[in-house]
Amino acid sequence: MALCKIFPFAFILLSCSCYLISGQRFDYPTANLSTTWINSVSAPHSIDYTDGSRIRAILLRGTFGPRYACGFYCNGNCESYLFAIFIVQTNSASQITSPAIGFPQVVWSANRNNPVKINSTLQLTAEGDLVLRDADGTLAWSTNTAGKSVAGLSLTDEGNLALFDSKNATVWQSFDHPTDALVPGQKLVPGMKLTASVSRTNWTAGGLFALSAIDNGLVAFVESNPPQKYFEASVGGSNTSGGSNYVKYLNGSLTLFTHSADTTELILISITPASSAQYMKLESNGHLKVYEWTSRGWREVDDLLTGFRGECNYPTVCGRYGICTMGQCSCPTSSSSRTYFRPIDVRRPSLGCSEVTKLTCQNTKKHSPLEVEDVDYFAFKAGISDTDLNTCKRACLEKCSCKAAFFRSGLNSSRTRGDCYLPTEIFSIMNNEKDRTRYDSVAFIKVQV
Incomplete structure (x- = not known):
């Protein structure tokens, strides 16, 4: 009889315990001051992926599905690591999984110009500074927030890594320092x-x-x-x-x-x-x-x-001096038998073109304009407005830093008046589709003869 009275009570306790367990947080989105994380092989929440990437998560926000995490990230030989925010796949217990198709996607990094090695450390100091040091103790990156009343670190639902004070006001956040x-x-x-x-x-x-x-x-x-x-x-x-x-x-x-x-x-x-x-x-x-x-x-x-x-408007679609025509790349040619440009790699024309003879300011008398019809430039901005073709061409020849003269004029205008652009550096050139642009264009590329 006593057992019958006790057993229902035990069942109620068990039910309550299960409810409490299922309702607790399994993610780890925040950290307190005086916390240190080591980028070591024994670090928790470390996952290797089949694409060669590896993560060691420090903070994770949310469960079940693609979620934001931050920590150490590498890809390839893993001799260099970023402290980064990345999107990872998680299960219902906030365990980071490594599906064959769900590789981590880096959306922010602190030290991409200064990667660190294995056994590097990240520390949230007692003074409120978040500091990344390489394995030899060299400073790699810091938020420079010491003495600014920082109370803790948090990774938000939106993927923003933030240092906050005792009133939950943001002191520093990754959103203020975007990367790519x-x-x-x-x-x-x-x-x-x-x-x-x-x-x-x-x-x-x-x-x-x-x-x-x-x-x-x-x-x-x-x-x-x-x-x-x-x-x-x-x-x-x-x-x-x-x-x-x-x-x-x-x-x-x-x-x-x-x-x-x-x-x-x-x-x-x-x-x-x-x-x-x-x-x-x-x-x-x-x-x-x-x-x-x-x-x-x-x-x-x-x-x-x-x-x-369109594709041809990208500055490096055909490399330097390359001409893009409907996605195909070629080098500027002369009406004579002389060659002034050649492909960097004939099997990879998108790499661009190199000058057969390098331009030099030591002998400007040897500069000559190579005329290329019906081409345009992505960054065209009139440096000389309402001018004539010869004035545009001459302006480039008289300025050593000028690499080409691009001239635009109205259709059927005989190029008597137009606008002139004189770039000091040449990236990809593009064919002018006059039926679409509704203007005429020509380029004079400066070459060394």
């Missing part, structure tokens, strides 16, 4: 930019391309000297005073928020609405691509800038 990617909910204010990596295997921020927020939109450019713009999405009439405008990655668009009397939202670029985890990345070739998790793994769902400008 954006995630939904992230914004760019004027002065912020994405900088492409050198390549998929070289994370260094030494790539040619950048995407920057401006007061009235976005601009993509080659980081030459001076920079050469290859894309702009902007609107007129926005309030540029106070620097309060920004571009935000929303579900379905990159939207400009302007602040004057009222807040106005203006869609700059439409994006395929997300049905799962999604992010965008400025690639090393200048493309701005959107990737989304699907049942078949990560897939490209948008190539955002190509829809506006």
